[in-house]
Amino acid sequence: MEKVLLASLLTLIILLLLGSVTSIQIAIAQADFTTYENPKFGIRVQYPSDWGRLDLSFLGASADIDFYPLDDTSGTKDVRIQVKALPLQNMTLEQYTNIQTNSVEGQILESNGTTLGNLPAHEIVFTNIGLKTMQVWTLKDDKVYTITYVAEEDDYENDLQIAQRIIESFGVFR
Numbered sequence: 001m002e003k004v005l006l007a008s009l010l011t012l013i014i015l016l017l018l019g020s021v022t023s024i025q026i027a028i029a030q031a032d033f034t035t036y037e038n039p040k041f042g043i044r045v046q047y048p049s050d051w052g053r054l055d056l057s058f059l060g061a062s063a064d065i066d067f068y069p070l071d072d073t074s075g076t077k078d079v080r081i082q083v084k085a086l087p088l089q090n091m092t093l094e095q096y097t098n099i100q101t102n103s104v105e106g107q108i109l110e111s112n113g114t115t116l117g118n119l120p121a122h123e124i125v126f127t128n129i130g131l132k133t134m135q136v137w138t139l140k141d142d143k144v145y146t147i148t149y150v151a152e153e154d155d156y157e158n159d160l161q162i163a164q165r166i167i168e169s170f171g172v173f174r
Contacts, residue, residue: 045169045170048067053065076152078150080146081145122138136167
């Protein structure tokens with residue numbers, strides 16, 4: 001009898017958790033996203049229409065664009081896109097990845113090959129001083145395109161799916 005009750009309780013908990021995950025996924029899928037396009041740097045990305053945007057790409061030869069939830073009172077959560085010239089011409093993704101991962105301050109939790117804007121890329125996830133960061137980069141035409149999602153460690157999962165959707169929508173059109 002106890003085993004049946006325990007199994008029933010466990011099944012109920014799993015169903016409730018799955019229902020929560022499904023409702024979060026549905027909410028994200030139905031969220032209204034806006035397209036940001038920067039012709040100067042040849043990038044395009046979609047971000048939630050109820051998020052703010054700070055674009056400092058007009059200041060020089062590099063792009064620095066922040067997207068952030070307007071309801072985030074901590075001010076620590078954002079998705080940042082950066083476009084910069086590579087430190088060395090003809091640098092490979094592997095060479096750049098070695099430099100980036102060796103310069104991380106904090107503990108690297110994940111380090112994997114991936115794609116960004118249909119280009120070969122690398123992704124790392126690391127923690128440092130109470131913040132958790134996911135960073136993805138790719139190289140094209142002696143430029144590095146980097147997207148960084150940062151949030152407090154205990155809040156990181158809350159907007160992770162939105163950050164992933166932003167990253168998946170990223171494209172280089174030059």
